[in-house]
Amino acid sequence: MGSRIIQKIGVYRTISIVEAVKDAGIIGAGGAGFPTHVKLEAEVETVIANGAECEPLLSTDVHLMTERADDVVAGLKMAGEATNASRLIIALKRKYKEAIAALEKAIGDDDIELYLMDNYYPAGDEVEMVHAVTGKIVPEGGIPLDVGIVVSNVNTLLNVYMAETEDQPVTSRWITVAGELHDPYIAEVPVGIKAGELLNLAGLATEDPTLISGGPMTGNIVDFEHGITKTCGALIALPPDNTTAVRKRRTPQVEYRRGQSTCDQCFECTIVCPRNHVGHDLYPHKLMRNLFIAPKYSKADLTSVYLCCECGLCDMYACPLDLSPRDVIVQLRGELQEAGIDNPHNRAEPQEHPEKEFRKVNADRLLTRIGLKKYDLHDFPLRQITTNEVSIALDQHVGTPSEPIVEEGQRVNKGDLIADIPQGALGSKVHASIDGTITKINDSRIEITAEED
Numbered sequence: 001m002g003s004r005i006i007q008k009i010g011v012y013r014t015i016s017i018v019e020a021v022k023d024a025g026i027i028g029a030g031g032a033g034f035p036t037h038v039k040l041e042a043e044v045e046t047v048i049a050n051g052a053e054c055e056p057l058l059s060t061d062v063h064l065m066t067e068r069a070d071d072v073v074a075g076l077k078m079a080g081e082a083t084n085a086s087r088l089i090i091a092l093k094r095k096y097k098e099a100i101a102a103l104e105k106a107i108g109d110d111d112i113e114l115y116l117m118d119n120y121y122p123a124g125d126e127v128e129m130v131h132a133v134t135g136k137i138v139p140e141g142g143i144p145l146d147v148g149i150v151v152s153n154v155n156t157l158l159n160v161y162m163a164e165t166e167d168q169p170v171t172s173r174w175i176t177v178a179g180e181l182h183d184p185y186i187a188e189v190p191v192g193i194k195a196g197e198l199l200n201l202a203g204l205a206t207e208d209p210t211l212i213s214g215g216p217m218t219g220n221i222v223d224f225e226h227g228i229t230k231t232c233g234a235l236i237a238l239p240p241d242n243t244t245a246v247r248k249r250r251t252p253q254v255e256y257r258r259g260q261s262t263c264d265q266c267f268e269c270t271i272v273c274p275r276n277h278v279g280h281d282l283y284p285h286k287l288m289r290n291l292f293i294a295p296k297y298s299k300a301d302l303t304s305v306y307l308c309c310e311c312g313l314c315d316m317y318a319c320p321l322d323l324s325p326r327d328v329i330v331q332l333r334g335e336l337q338e339a340g341i342d343n344p345h346n347r348a349e350p351q352e353h354p355e356k357e358f359r360k361v362n363a364d365r366l367l368t369r370i371g372l373k374k375y376d377l378h379d380f381p382l383r384q385i386t387t388n389e390v391s392i393a394l395d396q397h398v399g400t401p402s403e404p405i406v407e408e409g410q411r412v413n414k415g416d417l418i419a420d421i422p423q424g425a426l427g428s429k430v431h432a433s434i435d436g437t438i439t440k441i442n443d444s445r446i447e448i449t450a451e452e453d
């Protein structure tokens, strides 16, 4: 692909990689879904490849780093070139021995550092990772770019490599299919393949399962018709009485009422809070107190809800009374937004909590506490998967949903552009993930069905 030179703040640099990434519809594969071309338009000092596999139970990033180490390293170098970064780092857990060996071989004499992390949650959270790897603290309400850093998931970097070298758009993603199943597995699946199809291949071993898309801590409940998105690293099927399943089925509205009657101000939620660890002004126990115990409060006293990253440690791990400060925060944040109250917190140099290291939550202990340890296979078998039917979301990224550019009945090939970024908006392109005919289009999805052989 040819290069084009632009001038940005007096510095000439190539933007061919950024264009390739935009055309390929690459978004953050780690879960956030931020359009990658926007990240790579920035000029930064450091790019960190995030291989920490933040959510417990997932096993896809470690597989990619082991089996596609050369391509992940090449993708990181391209991201470094696009952003003019002088420092490239791959951060992953020290327990990933095979991946470390493969990456060391792929790096060779290149100037790329490996940073080995302990097995804690949320090691892959961007703010946490930036602090662990560089010692810098992202400002309150900020992002890594504010301290000159881009963090990019290893699956995203693999996509960057495929876009730049093969002109290949994002039509698939790697996923862990786990839980109460006869044959759990990992696989590269077409974007939009339905959850039910992936579970049928694994063989459900429970009736009336609770299905979670995206990881046990931050994922959401979905149904069998759910089309897998570019950001979905896992599909987990749990028995309805499993601890995590029960917890996930509660709603923020119910949690709000439960918190009102029960919180005993034990402080455990704040002890584990990763935003509190980096000195952000977030104290979930104080929010619970202000909201439910203090005789009077104003909504303006509760604005620290904007600093929560919804990691879920306060509710799924910490609270001895099984309350959910996270859900209370989500509910409250919606109320503040409706009332037109913005985030006023923006301290640029918060200080790390002196007990941060001791307060980290071990990922194995977390898995045990949330009732998922028995599903942690470490080495999931690999499967090859194809499908005849996909349902592709138009809003799987941060920003404005993509606009369909195809019509029902139209024939498309895998890789064809089917929805584009609205003019002037933050967004991402969407491509057909299989050959077939467009069978349905609505505001949120495009469905494609392959012809019978």
Ligand code: SF4
Pocket (backbone or CB within 6 Å): 262, 263, 264, 265, 266, 267, 268, 269, 270, 284, 285, 288, 318, 319, 320, 321, 322, 323, 324, 325
């Ligand atoms: S951990 Fe639970 S009971 Fe303790 S302060 Fe937090 S919300 Fe209240």
Ligand code: SF4
Pocket (backbone or CB within 6 Å): 269, 272, 273, 274, 275, 276, 282, 284, 307, 308, 309, 310, 311, 312, 313, 314, 315, 325, 326, 329
């Ligand atoms: S979900 Fe809870 S522990 Fe996590 S950042 Fe928010 S308040 Fe802190």
